[in-house]
Amino acid sequence: MIFSLWTDNGAMNSKPVFAAFEKSLKDAGCTVVHNSLDADVAVIWSVLWHGRMAQNKKVWDDFRSKGKNIIVLEVGGIKRGETWKVALNGINGEAYFGDMGQDSSRAEKLGVTLKDWQRNEDGDIIICCQHDKSHQWRMMPSVTRWLSDVIDTLRNHTGRRIIIRPHPRNMLPAIEHEWKNVSRVSPMHIQGSYDDFDFDPTNAWAVISWSSNPGPQAVIKGIPAFTGPESLAYLVANKNLSSIENPKYFKREDWFNNYVWTEYTLDEISEGIAFNRLTSKL
Numbered sequence: 350m351i352f353s354l355w356t357d358n359g360a361m362n363s364k365p366v367f368a369a370f371e372k373s374l375k376d377a378g379c380t381v382v383h384n385s386l387d388a389d390v391a392v393i394w395s396v397l398w399h400g401r402m403a404q405n406k407k408v409w410d411d412f413r414s415k416g417k418n419i420i421v422l423e424v425g426g427i428k429r430g431e432t433w434k435v436a437l438n439g440i441n442g443e444a445y446f447g448d449m450g451q452d453s454s455r456a457e458k459l460g461v462t463l464k465d466w467q468r469n470e471d472g473d474i475i476i477c478c479q480h481d482k483s484h485q486w487r488m489m490p491s492v493t494r495w496l497s498d499v500i501d502t503l504r505n506h507t508g509r510r511i512i513i514r515p516h517p518r519n520m521l522p523a524i525e526h527e528w529k530n531v532s533r534v535s536p537m538h539i540q541g542s543y544d545d546f547d548f549d550p551t552n553a554w555a556v557i558s559w560s561s562n563p564g565p566q567a568v569i570k571g572i573p574a575f576t577g578p579e580s581l582a583y584l585v586a587n588k589n590l591s592s593i594e595n596p597k598y599f600k601r602e603d604w605f606n607n608y609v610w611t612e613y614t615l616d617e618i619s620e621g622i623a624f625n626r627l628t629s630k631l
Contacts, residue, residue, distance in 0.1 A: 350631065351380045352420075353388035358405045359422075363394040365615055366422050366433050373621035377628075386411055390631060392420045396440055396484035399518070409484070413438075418631055425612035426562030427461055432612035435623035437630055441485055441560045442579040447626030449607040456609045463605045464571035466598045472554030473510045474503065474593065477563035480519040485560045485579065493521055499557060500528055502590045509554060509593075514563075555587075555596055565608060568601060581608060 352374050356367050370392060374381050382388055391412045398406040412419050423440045425432035436444035456462070476499055479485060481492045489495060500511060513533040515521045525531045548563060550556050556567035557575045564582035567574040573596035576586040585599040613623045 350390060351382060351388040352390045352392055353382050353385045354392045355384055355394070355405060355408055357384045358402055358408070359394035360401055362424070362430075363422065366618065367392075367394070369615045369619040370420075370422060370435070370624065372619050373624045376621055377624060388417075390418045390420060392422065394421075395423045396421060397480055397482060398484065399480065399482040403482075420627065426566055427459065427609060427612045432459065432614055433618065434612050435618060435627070436611065437627050439484070441581050442583055445627065445630050446611045448629075449610065451606045451610055453602075453606055456606060459609055461569070461609060463569055463601060466573075467551070467571040469552050469554050469572075472552055473512050474507070475512045475514055475550055475553050475556045475563075476500070477514045477548075477556060477558040477561065478516050478519065478521060479559055479561050480516045482519075489559070492516075492519065493524060495559070496521065497524065497527075499590065500531060503593055504528060506591050507593050514548075516561075555593060557590070558582075569605065569608075573598065581611065 354367055354371055359367060371381055386408070391408050393405045393408055395402050395405070396409070409419060419438055421434070421436050421440050421444065423434040425434050434440050436446050438444055476496060478492050478496060486492070496513065503511060508530065511528070511531045513521070513525055513531065515533065515535060525533050548566065550563070550567045550570055550572045553567070553572050555573045555575060556563055558564040558580065559577040560579040564574045564576040564580040564586060568582045568585050574582050574586040575588070575590060575593070576582050580586060585601045585604045587596045617623060
């Protein structure tokens with residue numbers, strides 16, 4: 350098979366990930382080209398059609414319209430800057446990451462643990478917004494409209510303080526003053542990292558995230574998450590905001606053991622572990 354790596358459209362931190370994935374393809378005997386539509390499978394960076402990645406939308410539309418597969422590389426949420434998503438035809442719940450049903454050995458290898466459920470009675474509700482140019486946000490209303498609807502619904506069921514957390518690269522108008530006890534916290538870039546931003550829901554009551562990383566991150570830290578159906582946390586997340594004061598606390602162990610197989614270190618990508626988990630669908 351011919352794989353086209355769209356390195357010209359990758360973020361600045363994509364180079365080592367592309368290089369590791371290219372090595373795994375060549376070691377498997379695949380043909381690799383760069384930035385060409387004449388291929389069987391495209392390999393792109395992210396599904397955020399913005400900035401350096403904006404041109405990937407044309408690649409996505411071309412390959413998918415022809416029934417061709419696309420492998421998506423992306424920053425991870427398990428150990429940001431150390432683990433990277435590698436998936437087929439997406440990066441969240443709609444994507445294919447390989448067969449699941451794993452034990453706890455991978456979580457132990459990565460050094461990540463599942464915290465007990467927390468019940469922070471005095472905790473806030475954190476609403477994590479997403480970038481409106483992401484494929485994840487297709488067919489959704491404007492982020493501002495979605496956010497307003499979420500807050501209106503919450504205010505029918507709780508008086509808790511609500512904290513708006515905008516996407517770090519998709520700022521929102523100042524709408525928080527339209528409601529009582531609603532504020533915002535802008536993501537802060539972590540010094541020394543390329544694109545890591547602070548997010549600590551440890552003391553929150555609940556986290557609301559449609560389909561991005563804060564959903565799974567909250568669940569791992571023992572904080573109830575409310576998500577949309579394409580979130581990787583959907584199986585262990587609450588669905589109805591009307592239950593915000595009485596969230597479900599799901600059994601998470603099987604989900605967690607599967608979730609840690611959605612991301613890989615550079616060495617694992619280079620060794621072909623990520624690619625080999627996708628080959629049955631190519």
